[in-house]
Amino acid sequence: MSMQPLYENMVVEWTVSDSEERFIERILWISPSKDVVFSIAMQDDKAFPVMKTYSEYVVGFESHLCKHVEWINGNIPLIESEIDSLDLHIRDKSWDAIKEVVQDEPHCYDKSYRGARVREALERTGLHKSTIYRYLRRYWQGGKLKNALLPHYSNSGGYGNEREPKGKKRGRPRKFEDAPTGINIDEETKQLLRSGIRLFYNNKDKAPLKHAYQKTLEKFFATGFRQDGLAVIPVLPPPEKLPTFGQYKYWFNKEMDLEETLKSRHGKKRFALEYRPILGSSTYESFGPGSRFQVDATVADVYLVSEYRRDWIIGRPIIYIVIDVFSRYIAGIYIGLEGPSWIGAMMALANTTTDKVQFCAHYGIHIEAEEWVSSHLPQKLTADRGELEGEKPSHLIDVLGVDVENASPYRADWKGIVEQQFRLTNLRSIRFIPGAIKERYRERGERDYRLDAKLTLREFTQIMIRNVLYHNNHHHMLWYDLNEFMVADDVTPIPRDLWHWGIVNRNGRLKKQPEHIVKLNLMNRGEATVTAAGIKFKGMHYSCESAMREQWFIKARAGKTWRVKVSYDPRSTNEIYLWLDHGRRFEPCTLLEREERYLNKRFEEVEDLLEIERHQGRQQEVNNMLSKIDLDAHTKAIVDTATKKTNEAIQHSEVSASKRVKGTREHRSTEKALNREQEAFQLSDKNSVNESTKNNVVSLSRNENNEKKEAYIPPANKLSSIKAYLQEDGDDE
Known part of the structure; x- marks a missing residue:
């Protein structure tokens, strides 16, 4: 007899010889290699998934220690449309709490991993740990069905039938006699509660339900107002004539449009991301490979x-x-x-x-x-x-x-x-x-x-x-x-x-x-300018064979520049790619040698460098202007002083303008002689020069007859006479 094949969600009953004890478990997951099986006990409200070997079930079925049994869960409705909207809300809330845990199979069956994900769920939902684990057990024991999380009170009498209000107050009796009992909610009151929920709860303020309840009472149930200083305070009827917060919450849960509430409080974008039902398939419009x-x-x-x-x-x-x-x-x-x-x-x-x-x-x-x-x-x-x-x-x-x-x-x-x-x-x-x-x-x-x-x-x-x-x-x-x-x-x-x-x-x-065509089209695109200095792109200059062969740079210098389309990889400045023949072919352009400082850089790095240099240039312009202002001030001071002295000298000399102009050449020669005395290189100490050698002839060279050529150095008294002459007021002719 062949072994009963195992499959997920299968319920297995184990028996023990000479004993009436039975152990029923549900198989949760079977490894693809059929060596590991995870299961959970069905009749234990504190059960956790356990790991077994596939061989245990092989031996169990062969020795008749276990068998497959049918398990019918009466708590799970068979028809979705028969489920009350409030129950669906409770189910979805429970599912939202555990879905990120149970969907990660088989890791969710590991104790450590499951514990970490449960802690995340606690922080996200604010539920108690025991509640999360109760949801997990109900989901696993219920056959990994979402509907297993439905509340288990479907057999209660009169469930789902709304009762008409009569004279006697409906609802659960109060535990204490002096507690507010509330009122019977008729259709008019329900309409007021709906309006309060729409106005004060379904909005971007995300106010708590109790705050919305308070504002609803103030707006729709106030009988008047009283003024206390500048404050205008609503006057409410006695508590026995007002709906209680429990009633407000009950009707809120009963008639709430969850989708509309979530959209109103969180916005349509967040609803689409976090709350939208996932009903479709990721393979939409995928007919075959490459679709x-x-x-x-x-x-x-x-x-x-x-x-x-x-x-x-x-x-x-x-x-x-x-x-x-x-x-x-x-x-x-x-x-x-x-x-x-x-x-x-x-x-x-x-x-x-x-x-x-x-x-x-x-x-x-x-x-x-x-x-x-x-x-x-x-x-x-x-x-x-x-x-x-x-x-x-x-x-x-x-x-x-x-x-x-x-x-x-x-x-x-x-x-x-x-x-x-x-x-x-x-x-x-x-x-x-x-x-x-x-x-x-x-x-x-x-x-x-x-x-x-x-x-x-x-x-x-x-x-x-x-x-x-x-x-x-x-x-x-x-x-x-x-x-x-x-x-x-x-x-x-x-x-x-x-x-x-x-x-x-x-x-x-x-x-x-x-x-290469794919890569070229995936690169960034831009426009470069052909100039006499090269193909300029983002502040750098490039060259290529076509530009040299067709003399682009000579044409640019002789005429005017023009723009060309290029592609480039922003991670490297070493090459750009020139589009030719209207994009039917391309040619690589390499960075010019003089642009070596840009080699092996990213375009962003070069842009930053050029921007820094532009900033430094703008700063230097300011410094240059300040220095020029200083230069102009000093120049003006010197000019003003010189002008004053010259004007005074002209005024005292009483020499005519024509005589001043005619004496320019002789005056220049005299000035040159005086400057030579001041400008001549003097390497020896003047005090140590032998007085006897001052007026001697210095031998420079020999002529054909070996006769010495001599240069005449005017004596000091002659220079003094020139200076005296310049101070005389005689005719320079």
């Missing part, structure tokens, strides 16, 4: 060290993943330090068209071509608004034919497939890497996980490539919805098999473009 790729980035929960100095911690890397929606096949990745930004998205998209054999070989990983076959662009690309919004991705549509769809604001859930891939990657590998972030917040005294960082960016990329190869070729997606044609063709829900099946049967929507 739609999803791209998104996350900061990896691990710290890395420098490739060049392993004692340097360089922080956490950015992971970009591009995944095919139809097959879940990862088409491209980028692991680096850029982003999340357009640059990171650009690198990931470029990787989708890269030959993956060469890409893996660059990281020392040898693969066969069929192990990672994608080197294509998709028909549509779903991305986050941050990276693919604006003008930058427009050429994806215009040139590469890729239709870019940005997720609506606050709707990251539209990229659920790639988000799920991030989670799986973290669970598979990242959390076990040295330097990984185990918990979001460290306890005091715990070791800083950043100090455990051991891997470089290259080594981490190697791990991520291995993850992609595993996912594409071996990840068995039990949850994948195979259509009838896939089932007929016996397709295994592995990304590789789904990809190949889609290529054959759905033709796919993949696009092929040369890698």
